[in-house]
Every structure is written in structure tokens, then in C-alpha cells.
Amino acid sequence: MTDAMARVALVSGGSRGIGRAVVRQLAHDGFDVGFCYRSSEEEAREVEKEVADLGRRALARRADVRDADSVRAWIQRTEDALGPIDAAVTSAGITKDNPLLLMRDEDWHAVLDTNLDGVYNVCRAVVFGMMKRKSGVIVNLSSVAGVLGHATQTNYAASKAGIDGFSRSLAKEVGRYGIRVNSVAPGFIETDMTGALNEQVLEKARQQIALRRVGQPQEVADLVSFLVSDRARYITGAVLRIDGGISL
Numbered sequence: 685m686t687d688a689m690a691r692v693a694l695v696s697g698g699s700r701g702i703g704r705a706v707v708r709q710l711a712h713d714g715f716d717v718g719f720c721y722r723s724s725e726e727e728a729r730e731v732e733k734e735v736a737d738l739g740r741r742a743l744a745r746r747a748d749v750r751d752a753d754s755v756r757a758w759i760q761r762t763e764d765a766l767g768p769i770d771a772a773v774t775s776a777g778i779t780k781d782n783p784l785l786l787m788r789d790e791d792w793h794a795v796l797d798t799n800l801d802g803v804y805n806v807c808r809a810v811v812f813g814m815m816k817r818k819s820g821v822i823v824n825l826s827s828v829a830g831v832l833g834h835a836t837q838t839n840y841a842a843s844k845a846g847i848d849g850f851s852r853s854l855a856k857e858v859g860r861y862g863i864r865v866n867s868v869a870p871g872f873i874e875t876d877m878t879g880a881l882n883e884q885v886l887e888k889a890r891q892q893i894a895l896r897r898v899g900q901p902q903e904v905a906d907l908v909s910f911l912v913s914d915r916a917r918y919i920t921g922a923v924l925r926i927d928g929g930i931s932l
């Protein structure tokens with residue numbers, strides 16, 4: 685693929701974990717990639733370099749997905765540098781777990797603002813360009829917690845179930861413009877988000893997973909890569925679980 689033909693992907697939360705694996709995979713697939721991070725400047729620069737080593741262009745920008753102005757500025761800067769966005773993947777997300785009885789208002793709002801408003805802010809900013817061009821792909825990272833529920837995660841599960849409803853609704857709205865929208869719902873994936881858990885909790889989780897192991901970020905990136913590609917051209921409005929069978 686020559687640069688003149690290069691496609692452009694956008695990834696929120698590309699500095700670490702699943703988002704980072706997605707940035708690398710999409711670069712491998714031939715995309716130039718713009719991604720944002722909240723505070724991990726050093727990791728973001730590493731990812732930029734990894735993409736450059738793959739022969740593609742990367743643009744890392746600090747942007748807070750909770751803030752619509754910050755997201756719009758990031759996306760404008762990305763389009764100015766790389767061109768119109770063909771594919772958008774929202775991976776920025778946080779957890780702040782507690783039983784509801786102990787839930788702090790600020791933790792409820794932090795999770796909803798980041799996970800759900802963050803998806804709205806990114807999709808709201810890219811969708812008009814995609815509609816004008818009559819093509820585009822959006823993949824939103826939700827979670828099996830949003831499908832099954834998870835004790836101590838009312839905030840997180842509500843945000844992720846919200847993402848699935850959002851994705852399905854947007855898929856219905858924009859399908860006629862040739863735009864596909866899907867959710868990817870991972871189970872237990874080895875990243876910083878799950879890294880804080882102790883071995884006892886991890887072992888209990890492994891016992892509930894049919895494949896008896898946690899997943900790797902690259903395994904999620906492979907699914908995102910498929911959904912973004914033309915091989916998934918008839919898939920829209922789906923919530924695809926990638927969880928080693930934890931939800932069976």
C-alpha cells in the first residue's frame with residue numbers, strides 16, 4: 685500500500701493495554717494511526733515509535749475523552765496530519781470498583797464520564813465526516829461485565845451496557861451511509877486494569893473461564909482488526925464477546 689492509499693485509524697486510549705495492541709495491529713494492517721492518552725506520555729511515545737518501525741505514521745496526542753472540546757481538538761489535529769478517519773476504535777476506559785453501598789459519587793461519575801461519555805464524544809466527533817464520505821467503521825470496547833453484571837462494578841457495568849446500547853442504536857442510524865458500528869466485549873484480559881488483582885482472585889477467575897486462562901491484549905486486537913476490515917463487511921450492531929468462555 686502506498687502512502688497515497690493509506691487508510692487512517694483513530695484509537696482512544698492507545699498508550700497501554702488493549703488500545704496499545706490495537707494501535708500496533710492496525711498499523712500492521714496498513715493504517716496510519718492517531719491515538720490519544722490521558723497521562724502516559726512515555727508509553728505513548730514508545731507506541732509512536734513501534735508504529736514508525738512498522739513503516740506507518742502515528743500521531744499520539746494527550747486528550748481527555750471526558751472532555752468534548754479536548755476530543756474535538758485531538759481529532760481535528762489527527763485529520764490535519766493524517767487525513768480523514770476511516771476507522772475509530774474507543775478503548776479508553778477505567779474502573780473504580782466498590783459495592784454500591786460504599787460507592788462514592790465521584791467514582792460513579794468518573795467511570796460513566798470516561799467510559800460512556802468518552803465513547804459518545806469520540807463517535808460524535810467522527811460520525812459526520814464518515815457520513816459525508818459514506819463509509820467508516822467504529823468499534824467500541826465494552827465488556828462482558830455489561831452483559832452479565834459484576835458485583836462491585838455497578839458503575840463499570842452500567843457504562844459498558846450503555847456502550848452496547850449506544851453501538852446498536854448508532855449502527856441502525858448510520859448503516860444507510862455505509863458505516864458499520866460494533867461493540868467488542870472482552871472478558872478477563874491481562875493489562876494494567878486487571879494487573880492490580882491478587883493471585884487468589886486471578887485463580888478464581890481462571891476457574892470460571894472455559895479455556896482456563898486469561899486473554900491477551902493481542903487476542904482482542906485481532907478481533908478488532910477483523911471487524912475493521914472488509915472481511916466483516918456484513919457485521920454491524922453486534923456485541924462480540926471475547927472472553928475464553930467465561931460467559932458460558
Ligand code: NAP
Pocket residue numbers: 696697698699700701702703720721722723724725727747748749750774775776777778798825826827828869870871872873874875876877878
Ligand atoms: P488499561 O490498560 O488500564 O489502559 C487504559 C487506556 O485508557 C490507557 O491508554 C489510558 O491512558 C486511557 N485512558 C483512561 N482514561 C482516559 C481518559 N479520560 N482520556 C483518555 N484516555 C484515557 O485498560 P485496558 O485493560 O487496556 O482496557 C481497555 C478497554 O477495554 C477499556 O475500555 C476497558 O474497560 C475494556 N475492557 C478491559 C478488560 C480487561 O480485562 N483488561 C475487560 C473488558 C473490557 P493513560 O495511559 O494515559 O492512563
